[in-house]
Amino acid sequence: MNDRKIHIESVCAAEPKVSKTTEAHKNPIYASSTFRFDSIDEGISIFKDQPGGHVYTRYGNPGIEAVAAKIAQLEVFGSSTSAYGLLTSSGMAAIYTAVRCVLQSGDVLVTQQNLYGGTTELFEKILPSENIQCLALDFAEEGALDKILSKHSRRNMAIFIETPANPALQCLDIQAVCELAKAYGARVIVDNTFATPVLQRPLLLGADLVAHSTTKYLHGHGLSTGGAVIGRDEDIMRNKAWTFMKLTGCNSNPFDAWLLNTGLKTLALRIIRQSENAFYIAKRLREMKGISRVLYPGLPDFSTHAFASKQMSHFGAMLSFEPGNSLMDAKTFCNKLRHCTIAPSLGETDTMVLHPATMSHLKVDPSLRQHYGITDSLVRMSVGLEHPDDILADIEQALAV
Ligand SMILES: Cc1ncc(COP(=O)(O)O)c(C=O)c1O
Structure with a gap:
């Protein structure tokens, strides 16, 4: 049987073996939707232990994960804190993933009125249909945030902020917002797109999650669309955010992750x-x-x-x-x-x-x-x-x- 000659169609259809004598200096693009198992037992063990070993690119991909980990490293740079990252298909997907991994039906999202227009639209048009109440306020108004958090303190809450804000560039005191949030048990998500982790690191100021449109500075060359969610809490990131991303299919893809890494270097x-x-x-x-x-x-x-x-x-x-x-x-x-x-x-x-x-x-x-x-x-x-x-x-x- 082993000696039987195969047909030309089978040679065409096969994946050729890669001969690798040394490691590539630059990470290759892992342009594969699927990863093969040596045996059913290996497949069972990898499937059981997700996220972890690779099965299918929507679940995870070596190239995507390497870049997500690099952005997480940047967001906690200069500290001993650990962080976990996920790459998404866009900045909007990152924001939606971040919000939905901490809020469920019946919960409250408190946010500022002056966000990127797309984010405001997401919060006004999509979240209410999922029974997440979205309350937008002017953070510059003395005591306004405290008042709203106190009014809804019996409910599960998250605060979403963007600083500097698009396009009038108003800034919020991240540390003060986080301290107030903690007093009410609310989580804080910061859109760090405008500042990037080189200029500002919200996780080190008390934020729970950071969202990015990597389409902007992180990639920096206008050739790729993507987003990133970074967080300090392993359960939120590896279970909730990862599950949300996997099941809604808002993951990044090998090529965009590779382009993003090229941009990140500078x-x-x-x-x-x-x-x-x-x-x-x-x-x-x-x-x-x-x-x-x-x-x-x-x-x-x-x-x-x-x-x-x-x-x-x-x-x-x-x-x-x-x-x-x-x-x-x-x-x-x-x-x-x-x-x-x-x-x-x-x-x-x-x-x-x-x-x-x-x-x-x-x-x-x-x-x-x-x-x-x-x-x-x-x-x-x-x-x-x-x-x-x-x-x-x-x-x-x-x-x-
Ligand atoms: C501050 C900010 N956050 C998020 C987004 C959405 O990013 P994307 O277009 O990658 O979905 C944008 C887009 O302009 C933005 O300016």
């Missing part, structure tokens, strides 16, 4: 240089004729500068400003930019602008937009790695009448 260099560029531009914009307002956490008179100074090592590479006083002024300005690109994302190597009121925050109640300074003339800028004088020159020529 994350520290990029975010620090981009933050320096943004700070330089923010200061220069304040002196520029035609700019009526500049929002940047590093400016000493920015409303929440004190919180940013307390918890961030640099002030980030996002800034917002008003080139005039009307929607038409903002439109004219953006349309005249030659170097900076109008594109609805952020965190890439080149400078991108977006008009929040008509793009990312279009679905947000106009009165709320107004309250948080997301005016019709506000333009958001994701500052890139170019020489900042070239970005300023582009802004100047776009302002010129």
